[in-house]
Amino acid sequence: MTVDPAFSWILRLSFGVLFAASAQHKLRDFDTFRGAVGDYQLLPAVLVDPVAVSLTLLELGSIVLFVLAPMSLALAILPAALLLLYASSIAINLQRGRRSIDCGCLGVAGRVEIHRGLVARNLVLAVFATIAMLPSTDRQLGWIDAVSIGGALLVLVAMYVSIDGLLGQPRRPPLVGAHRA
Numbered sequence: 001m002t003v004d005p006a007f008s009w010i011l012r013l014s015f016g017v018l019f020a021a022s023a024q025h026k027l028r029d030f031d032t033f034r035g036a037v038g039d040y041q042l043l044p045a046v047l048v049d050p051v052a053v054s055l056t057l058l059e060l061g062s063i064v065l066f067v068l069a070p071m072s073l074a075l076a077i078l079p080a081a082l083l084l085l086y087a088s089s090i091a092i093n094l095q096r097g098r099r100s101i102d103c104g105c106l107g108v109a110g111r112v113e114i115h116r117g118l119v120a121r122n123l124v125l126a127v128f129a130t131i132a133m134l135p136s137t138d139r140q141l142g143w144i145d146a147v148s149i150g151g152a153l154l155v156l157v158a159m160y161v162s163i164d165g166l167l168g169q170p171r172r173p174p175l176v177g178a179h180r181a
Helices: 005-028 030-039 045-067 077-095 116-132 143-167
Strands: none
Touching: 005 030, 005 045, 005 116, 005 143, 030 045, 045 077, 077 116
C-alpha cells in the first residue's frame, strides 16, 4: 500500500509538531511530568525517573523519525508504540477506577484528568502515525503541494488543539431543575 507524498508529508509534519509540543511540555516542567508518570502507579518508584527520561527522549526521537528519516513502516513502530503505551496506561488506570490523576499531557499548560476520550485519541493517533510512515508514490511534489501541505498542517494543528481543549474541559454536572427543551 502506498500513499500520495503530499498526504504523507501532511501527516509526518503534523506528528512532528505533535511530538515536539509534547516533548517541549515535558522538558519545560520535567518535575511535573515525572510526578505524572509516578501517579499512574504502573512502575516501581525506582523506575519512574528513568522511564520519564526515556519517554521524553523517545518523543524527541519520534520527531526525527517523522520529519527527517526516510519513510519506513518499521520506523512507525516507535511513535505508534508510544501512543499505544499512553492509551493503555490511561485505560489501566480508568479500569482501576483512578480517574482523578493528571494525564501528563500538558505539563505546565494545565492539568487534565484522564478519561476515555484520551484513550480513543491516542488509539486514533497511533493508527495515523502508522499510515504516516507508509511508503509514498514517486509523484514529484510541486509548489501547489507545498501550499497545500502548509495549509493542511495549519488546519490539522488547529483541529487538534480545539479537540484536545474540548477533551480537557472539566465535566460539569447537569443543572438541577434545568428544563429540557
